[in-house]
Amino acid sequence: MARLRYFGRLMDLLGASSETLALPAGVTDTRALRRWLDNDRHLGGALLEKSVRMVVNDEIVNDPWAISDADEIAFLPPVGGG
Amino acid sequence: MISLIDHPFDAADALRDFETRAAGAGAIASFTGLVRGTGKMGIVKTLHLQAFDPLTERGIIAAIGEAKMRWPLSDQTVIHRTGDLVPGEPIVFVATASAHRRAALEAVDYLMDYLKTEAVFWKKETTATGAHWIEPRPEDYTDRNRWSKTGE
Numbered sequence: 001m002a003r004l005r006y007f008g009r010l011m012d013l014l015g016a017s018s019e020t021l022a023l024p025a026g027v028t029d030t031r032a033l034r035r036w037l038d039n040d041r042h043l044g045g046a047l048l049e050k051s052v053r054m055v056v057n058d059e060i061v062n063d064p065w066a067i068s069d070a071d072e073i074a075f076l077p078p079v080g081g082g
Numbered sequence: 083m084i085s086l087i088d089h090p091f092d093a094a095d096a097l098r099d100f101e102t103r104a105a106g107a108g109a110i111a112s113f114t115g116l117v118r119g120t121g122k123m124g125i126v127k128t129l130h131l132q133a134f135d136p137l138t139e140r141g142i143i144a145a146i147g148e149a150k151m152r153w154p155l156s157d158q159t160v161i162h163r164t165g166d167l168v169p170g171e172p173i174v175f176v177a178t179a180s181a182h183r184r185a186a187l188e189a190v191d192y193l194m195d196y197l198k199t200e201a202v203f204w205k206k207e208t209t210a211t212g213a214h215w216i217e218p219r220p221e222d223y224t225d226r227n228r229w230s231k232t233g234e
Contacts, residue, residue, distance in 0.1 A: 007134055008204030009215040058136055074134065080205040080216045081198040 002067065004037075005074040013046055022069060029064035030054045033073065051078045083158075084142050086133055088165035093172045096161055104157040104179035111186035112177035113194055119169035121216070123209045129167045130206040130213075138162075138202040145196040149178070152192070153185035160193065162203075192229055199226040 001020040011017050027036050034054075038047040046052070054061055055074040067073055085091075093114040104110055117129050142160055149155065161175040176193045180186040205216040 005134075007132060008206075011132075012215075055134075055137065060137070076134070076202075077204070077215075078217055079200065079202050081201055081203060 002069045003072040005072065007074065008077040008080065010046070010052070010075050010077050013043060014041065023067065028068075029066050030056065030061060030073070031064035033067060034063070047075060052076065083160070084139055084146070085159075085161045086135070086139060086164055087161065088163070090167075090171055091161055091163070091175070093175050096159070096175045097177060100157070100159050100177040100179070103159075104177075107156050107179035107186075108181045109183040109186040110177060110179045111183065111190045112175065113190050114172050115174040115194070117167045117169045117171050117173050121207045121209060123207060123211055123214050126169050126207050126209055128208045129169075129173070130208070131162075131164045131167065131173070132204040132206070133162075133164045134202050141200065141202050142197070145193055145200075148196075149189045149192050153178075153180060153189045155180050155185065155189055158189065158193070160197070162197065162201075164203075195226045195229060 002023050003018060003020050005018045006014045006016065023033070024036060027033050034047045038045060053076045054063065054065065055076060056065055056067060056071055058072075097112050100112070101110060117126065119126055142162070146158055146160065149158070155178050157179040159175070159177050163171070163173045167173055174197055176190050176197070178186045178189040178193070180189070207214050207216055
């Protein structure tokens with residue numbers, strides 16, 4: 001099972017700070033995950049925004065980055081600073 | 083030293099501790115940031131700060147490393163709150179020690195610009211009209227760009 005984490009406004013949008021799920025067949029990279037999840041949750045493109053960065057196992061990555069059910073995958077909206 | 087803490091801290095105590103630790107330096111500069119009582123959406127009731135470890139801490143460590151390349155610092159500390167805060171509470175404390183004042187002052191300013199724009203935090207302000215996530219202001223980026231080596 002992959003662990004997904006959501007930060008900032010995405011946490012409110014997804015209704016949780018994290019969840020675990022089995023990645024559907026065909027969702028093998030970050031770009032595919034953005035598309036599938038955005039569609040599945042009816043988010044209207046919020047996860048497709050370029051300003052939303054992806055982190056896989058604590059490393060910021062660029063799309064498309066290979067992912068599997070063993071990964072922790074985070075969605076980061078633009079940081080607001082402290 | 084870096085501390086991300088989810089409970090209130092006393093900036094005066096933090097400065098005293100730093101002065102003890104940095105004894106022997108010719109100059110110590112510090113900055114304390116407080117939660118403002120008025121935000122874009124009106125009177126602020128609470129401010130929620132969310133961090134993402136280890137990314138938040140790693141980013142601050144890198145910014146300190148950059149500051150130490152630019153200025154001869156003998157010591158430095160960054161304390162940053164997470165969790166729920168109310169107006170007037172300290173949210174961030176930065177202190178640096180160096181042989182001379184300019185290095186200490188500029189390094190504090192540099193670290194604050196990093197913390198205000200690039201540090202991995204998300205802020206949610208609660209006002210009378212509800213809760214809103216805050217994104218950086220354009221002038222925060224301008225402040226940060228002052229330090230750009232390329233001038234871009």
